Amino acid sequence: MKTFKYLAFPCLLLILSTAGCLTSLQRQSSSAKVMTAASGVVLSLTTPSLTYASEEPILLKLSIQGGESDLLVPFVNVATSGAFTHLKVTDTDGNIVEPKRSITLPGTEEIFIEIGQKTIQCIRGFELKSTETPVVSLENLRKHYQLQKGNYTIALTMELPVYRDHLKRRQPEVIELEEEIKRIKKVTDAHVSAADIRSAVNDLQQQIERLEKKSKDVYLPVRSLLGSVSLTSNSIVLTIE
Secondary structure (H helix, E strand, O other), rough: OHHHHHHHHHHHHHHHHHHHHHHHHHHHHHHHHHHHOOOEEEEEOOOOOOOOOOOOOEEEEEEEEEOOOOEEHHHHHHHHHHHOEEEEOOOOOOOEEEOOOOOOOOOOOOEEEEEOOEEEEEEEEEEEOOOOOOOEEOHHHHHOOOOOOOEEEEEEEEEEEEEOOOOOOOOOHHHHHHHHHHHHOOOOOOOOOHHHHHHHHOOOOHHHHHHHOOOOEEEEEEEEEEEEEEEEEEOEEEEEO
16 A cells, blocks of 8 residues: 555656646647647838928838738737737837827627527637738827927837637528528418529528628637737838928
């Protein structure tokens, strides 16, 4: 009995150690997948002019060039002004200019989608395709920074979360059309031919297909988060006269 006790404790330590190693390997694997998937993503910061008069609005645009693979990322990170959350402004002496009004990342609204008997917690997502370059704008930099005369260097960093899976939420219009199809299929009126029923059903199914193709909204299951990738934009130098 004593021998069993002496053996049990080292075995328990070995099991816990092995479990820890497996968890570490899984995290490393996920991190590697994220880095590979995000390979080639480029952030490009631009502005219509590099010289601005005092009080003139300063428009910034951020284009996000897709990488080698399509990525599933949160909508708020790449399609709202939240993309500019980690904007960095420095003066000619290299001092960081603190914002008078911070650019914040909007909260990610939690959405619950029912799949069969399961309810899956999601957030609104964005499919960053390898062949596309979406653009998001910050309408006026002056709303966030007090800029006096001089030169300023502007750059941006982004911690971009990447997800593994996505879902689509069925639109209310689609649900209504599906219910209408069920109702039509149950019609037993002798004056309504089978051909008429098939024609009506086909028309409704075509409407459903058009609606589903038109809808580009995707939703990311919270538990499918793979990790995040660090991205850095180019730098631009603005002159305030």
